[in-house]
Amino acid sequence: MMGVIYLEKSVEVIDIHKTFISKKKKLFKKTVKSEFKAVQGVSFDIYKGEIFGLLGPNGAGKTTTIKMITGLLRPTSGVIKVMGKDVDKEPMEALRNIGTVLAGDRSVYWKLTARENLEYFGALYGLTKKEASNRTNEILERLGLSDKADELVEKYSTGMKQKVALGKALIPNAPVVLLDEPTLGLDPQSALNLREIILDIKKEGRTVLLTTHYMEEADFLSDRIAIMDGGKIIALDTPEKLKRSMNDVKTVKIDVENSDEKLINNLKNINKVNNVVSAYDSEKRCCTLTVHHMDGNEIIQKIIECVLANNRKILNFNVLEPSLEDVFINLTGKSLRE
Numbered sequence: 001m002m003g004v005i006y007l008e009k010s011v012e013v014i015d016i017h018k019t020f021i022s023k024k025k026k027l028f029k030k031t032v033k034s035e036f037k038a039v040q041g042v043s044f045d046i047y048k049g050e051i052f053g054l055l056g057p058n059g060a061g062k063t064t065t066i067k068m069i070t071g072l073l074r075p076t077s078g079v080i081k082v083m084g085k086d087v088d089k090e091p092m093e094a095l096r097n098i099g100t101v102l103a104g105d106r107s108v109y110w111k112l113t114a115r116e117n118l119e120y121f122g123a124l125y126g127l128t129k130k131e132a133s134n135r136t137n138e139i140l141e142r143l144g145l146s147d148k149a150d151e152l153v154e155k156y157s158t159g160m161k162q163k164v165a166l167g168k169a170l171i172p173n174a175p176v177v178l179l180d181e182p183t184l185g186l187d188p189q190s191a192l193n194l195r196e197i198i199l200d201i202k203k204e205g206r207t208v209l210l211t212t213h214y215m216e217e218a219d220f221l222s223d224r225i226a227i228m229d230g231g232k233i234i235a236l237d238t239p240e241k242l243k244r245s246m247n248d249v250k251t252v253k254i255d256v257e258n259s260d261e262k263l264i265n266n267l268k269n270i271n272k273v274n275n276v277v278s279a280y281d282s283e284k285r286c287c288t289l290t291v292h293h294m295d296g297n298e299i300i301q302k303i304i305e306c307v308l309a310n311n312r313k314i315l316n317f318n319v320l321e322p323s324l325e326d327v328f329i330n331l332t333g334k335s336l337r338e
Contacts, residue, residue: 009084010176010207011046011069016078018064038064039075040231048175051198051208053222055215057334061231062211066102066180069209071095082176096125099169101162103181103211108164110154114145117153118167125172132171139167143197159190166194170201177201178209183217195221215325225324229332239324246322249274249330252291252303255316259287263310267291270302275333286315292330 018039025031039061046052056062067073069080071091080087085094101107108117115136122132140146143163148156153164162182169177179198183191191214198221201208212218218225219239226236235242256263259278267276267289274292281288289307293299300319307314320326329335 008048009045010048010050010082011052011209012079012081013042013044013065013069014079014081016042016065016068016075016080018061018068018073019076038231039068042078042228042231042233044226044233044236046176046207046209048207049202049205050223051202051210051221053218053225054209054211054228055218055225055328056228057332060228060332062228063103063180065228066178066209066211070098070100070102070178096172097174098176098178099172099174100178101165101169101180101182102178103184108153108161108168110161111152113150113152114140114156114160114164114167115149117164118171121168122171127171135171135173136167139170142170142200143167144193157190159186159193162186162190162194166197174206176207176209180211181213182210183212183214191217215323215328219324227328227331234331235327242327243322243324246327246330249292249294249322249326251320251322251326252293252300253316253318253320254289254291254303254307254314255281255284255286256289256307256312256314257286258312259289263307263312264289266306266310267303270299270306272299273303274330277329277333277335279335284315290326290329290335292326 016039017037020036020038022034023031042065054062054065064073068075069087071087074088082094083097085097087094112120118136118139119132122135127135140149143166145160145163148160153161156164166182169179182198183194186194195217198208210218210221222239224236224238225242226233228234264276264278267273272294274294277290279288291303304314
């Protein structure tokens, strides 16, 4: 998604921190405090008309950051602005400019129809009855739900329910749309349909903040991507530039019948191997080892010898060009879906 000239800032995240403090009272002892720094000095800008991907493994601070942007959590320190309005000091003005779909949040009412849901949320956003009705009809048509608009949401498929949740985010016609895992659990066709809608939102000049566990989706949709780990931004650039940053790092994928900690550690101990990730492939019914290294053919031979020395049969072996998944693994040492 190149060739976009960014001028106007839609979202500004300025040096935000979030520390959670828990207190435990031990028997016959004083209360013990413990601190967990979930987000540490995160800063980034998102520009008008941009799809901005925010990625991170579980526990990276991504969800906490999303909740602070949407006003569900207050930062311990730092500033967040949406369309120039401070989320902490001017919450109503700021959050009026953002429509949201949060992962795992049953954000629509299953005992209502799709039409009733959207008209209800339109009223909450301050639309008149006529405005809410017109906007609802427009969104139902756009999402391909007009024929089923008056059926209860509980009868919908997962993909249709997700479309209603997206419709809720579109109701206010806000300049910023936050989509947290919008295609999670969808079949391939439903996911493709939603991705096309996301691109249409961008074409309208609106800003999209996207989180996803599907690396191909992030690569396809995002103009820029920020990768979080350990509560910090560890990389931020276009997908193309992030992949080019891996030019010196080579990727090898090896399919073996099974893997264990000993094999992974032995591979990691090979000189100039950066990291190793093992993942079970249910379709192939085997383990895929992803090995990143900083050398040529000589180290490839050492990798093969190491696998064979650990009594593993090599089912498949590929040397690949760097992908966004490789960038992520190289930076975090983890797969995005871990």
